Amino acid sequence: MxxxxxxxxxxxxxxxxxxxxxxxxxxxxxxxxxxxxxxxxxxxxxxxxxxxxxxxxxxxxxxxxxxxxxxxxxxxxxxxxxxxxxxxxQVRIFENQLFQIFSMRTEIIKSLKYNDGEQDFKGIAVCEIAYKMLNFYFVKYSKIKNIHYTYKYRVKDELVTDIEMLIDEKGKYVIPDLITLVKIILEYIDDKTRFVLYPYYHNIYITLKMIEEFPLISPEEKDSYIRIFRSQLSQFEFCLLYYHVLTHKDKHSGKSKFKNFVENCSFFHTTSETMLFYQFNAKEFKNGYKETAFKHPDEIKNKAS
Missing domain, CATH: 1.20.120 (Four Helix Bundle (Hemerythrin (Met), subunit A))
Incomplete structure (x- = not known):
């Protein structure tokens, strides 16, 4: 009512x-x-x-x-x-639906498969290899000296294959701003993996959207649901999501709804920042993450005081 x-x-x-x-x-x-x-x-x-x-x-x-x-x-x-x-x-129905979404993520993870030409990857290993690929190509094309390979990774064609979107008519590299570069690399990885991660990304988005927009629970209860959800994710998932969410735009409105959900609930609160090969924060990048993506408002307030 x-x-x-x-x-x-x-x-x-x-x-x-x-x-x-x-x-x-x-x-x-x-x-x-x-x-x-x-x-x-x-x-x-x-x-x-x-x-x-x-x-x-x-x-x-x-x-x-x-x-x-x-x-x-x-x-x-x-x-x-x-x-x-x-x-x-209504709350009981919401909780049933939410935990069904949790279970669906588990099933989606189990169904992930990818072959890089030499090796088969299954389950959570697909998230891991996708993140390592992203790391490799970002280092290769960003030309930033202080960026390093967080993880040693090579696949059969990495040393000879170039991303066509980053090459002009004369065969020279055209490097856009770093966030756009991440978006292009992720699109290339999605194409290589035959978009196997799309259902996984959508499941994460729907979960955060449900918790954020359900009106009959308090902010404290929302934090509790988010903590339960975060406890199910691995660090490689967090790291891969960090870059996917950063570049994701709503198909119809063009807004960064996914990113807003993440920032509103401190989704990356338990993410190991040392595992991120490069960080995009709002102080240095216009469309970077606000501090609330990693810290709760009360933590930020206490730090400031």
């Missing part, structure tokens, strides 16, 4: 409660007034004064009113608990 609907219920219950109180008060006052009125015609309605039942007529009206108020309160309580039960059911 939406918050607006629940708020309307509270308004109507409050109006009913107030209206019942007014009716009870008026009934009690008029009952007492007519009881002491001298007109004999009113005996038809209130009876003889000598009878005990007539004496307690106004009090009976009072208790009837109290009963009406209690009924209104009971309705309010029923609405409250019905709403709470419905919200709890």
């Amino acid at each position: 939406k918050k607006a609907s629940f708020f309307q219920h509270k308004i109507w219950v409050s109006i009913g409660f107030f209206g019942g109180f007014v009716v009870i008060t008026i009934t009690w006052i008029l009952g007492g007034y007519f009881f002491n009125f001298s007109d004999d015609n009113l005996i038809i309605f209130f009876g003889e004064k000598e009878f005990l039942s007539s004496t307690f007529a106004p009090i009976a009206a009072l208790f009837s009113g109290i009963s009406a108020i209690a009924t209104v309160c009971l309705i309010f309580i029923q609405i409250y608990y019905a709403n709470k039960q419905k919200l709890n059911e």
Whole structure:
């Protein structure tokens, strides 16, 4: 049930409660007034004064009113608990869907396969080899002196194959800005691996989107779900995702939604930064990562103070 609907219920219950109180008060006052009125015609309605039942007529009206108020309160309580039960059911459905997504990631990882011409890679090893390929080509084309090979890796054609998008008509290298370079290399790797990692990337995106956009859980609960999710990922996954998310744009809007989700939940909080061969932070790169991608807001605040 939406918050607006629940708020309307509270308004109507409050109006009913107030209206019942007014009716009870008026009934009690008029009952007492007519009881002491001298007109004999009113005996038809209130009876003889000598009878005990007539004496307690106004009090009976009072208790009837109290009963009406209690009924209104009971309705309010029923609405409250019905709403709470419905919200709890929605949270339960959300958790079931979320943990199904967790399980799907495990199955996707198991299904990953890639052959580089000399060796077969399966499962999480595909993420590892994709990251090492990215490292190799970035070092090769960036021409940055302080960049090194984080991991020794060679495949059959790496020493002779060039990425065509980085070569102009004269056969010379055309090196774009570093973030664009990463994007081009990742696209080349996706083509070499026949886009085997696409379902994996999409699963990570959907998981973060579900947690971020579900409105019925608190920020503390969202952090808890994110911690559970992060605990399932290896460091090679984090490192590969670091560069994929950096360059990913929404197909329709062109916005960096994936990157926003990552920064909003400190997704790379447990990532080993020493495993990253190059870091893109917002202080040095326009589209780099904000500090919140690695640290929670309270950590940043404490550090600043």
